[in-house]
Amino acid sequence: PTPARADHARSQLRSALAVRVAPPPIAPPDERGRAKALRSIRAEGRGLRWVTAVTDFEREQLGLAVRAFGRYAQAATDVPELVVLVAGPWVEEAQAIATAYAPGAHLTVLPLSGAAALRTALASAQAAFFPLAAAEPRRGEGLTWAAWTAASLGLPMVLGRAPATVDGLLDHQHALLAEPNEEALAARMQFLAARPYIWPTLGETALGLVTGRLAFDRACDIPFEVYRQVLRARPLPAVANS
Numbered sequence: 001p002t003p004a005r006a007d008h009a010r011s012q013l014r015s016a017l018a019v020r021v022a023p024p025p026i027a028p029p030d031e032r033g034r035a036k037a038l039r040s041i042r043a044e045g046r047g048l049r050w051v052t053a054v055t056d057f058e059r060e061q062l063g064l065a066v067r068a069f070g071r072y073a074q075a076a077t078d079v080p081e082l083v084v085l086v087a088g089p090w091v092e093e094a095q096a097i098a099t100a101y102a103p104g105a106h107l108t109v110l111p112l113s114g115a116a117a118l119r120t121a122l123a124s125a126q127a128a129f130f131p132l133a134a135a136e137p138r139r140g141e142g143l144t145w146a147a148w149t150a151a152s153l154g155l156p157m158v159l160g161r162a163p164a165t166v167d168g169l170l171d172h173q174h175a176l177l178a179e180p181n182e183e184a185l186a187a188r189m190q191f192l193a194a195r196p197y198i199w200p201t202l203g204e205t206a207l208g209l210v211t212g213r214l215a216f217d218r219a220c221d222i223p224f225e226v227y228r229q230v231l232r233a234r235p236l237p238a239v240a241n242s
Contacts, residue, residue: 047078048193051125051155053085053112053146054094062094063101065131068185070102075190082129085112085121085146115149122150127192127199128157131178131185142167151175152210154203158188167213174206 050069054062062084069082086094086109095109112118122128128150130143142163150157157175164177171177178188192198 047076047080047106048127049125050080050082050127050129050189051085051122051150052082052129052131053087053118053144055144055146056088056090058144059088059090059094061131062097064180064182064185065129066098066101066105066107068131068182068189069107069129070105071182072186072189072193073102073105075186076193079106080193081106081108083107083121083125084109085118086110087112118146118149119153122146122153122155125155127189128155129185129189130157131160131180143169148210148213151206154200154207156192156199156202157206158185158192169206169209173202174209175202 052065054065065084069080073080073082082105084094084098084107091109091111098105098107098109110121112121128147130147130150143159143166144163147157147159147163151174159169159175159177160180161171161177162180164175169175169177176188176192178184
């Protein structure tokens, strides 16, 4: 459970077995936060509202997302909703896929016009669902920009395991990760929907990861000469120079 205990276990086992630190458990917040999350669902008059986004290079995997949501909706006790944001001129094709692969499910396909529309749609949802890049990422590709935007809004998410792992997201800590098949994805969606008390923790940790990545990217954009000038302008202790 802690790095110190992991080091102790490694020293005792003498590298006979692999030892890793288990992720910290997701502790439920106080009852007030849990009640607030439940009221937000009931105020909608229907089940949990999910949102996902599909770009042109992900369009061949839309069927996987629709089938997974349809399976989850059949097992749900309420009537969940999925809003599919489509980036590209193929809204009618996406609607036809949704109707064919998830008949009877409450599913809406909307065109995605820009970053502002993406944030507005994500802010109106209660959970995000991004399995569309769940296949093995090409050349190290990770999550899409829509998934990172959802994380920056603090939404609880179900993600494909492969791209989430590439970007450093951990299961049950930043999001719920699933294998790229409809059974696993539907089970993760059902697990998340039944436990609203873990939503704040997932949202906060994902937001912290996004903030750290943004700070790192900005630091990488600063030319090295800037750092060199800062070091020259400020004298360093002798121990640092050595």
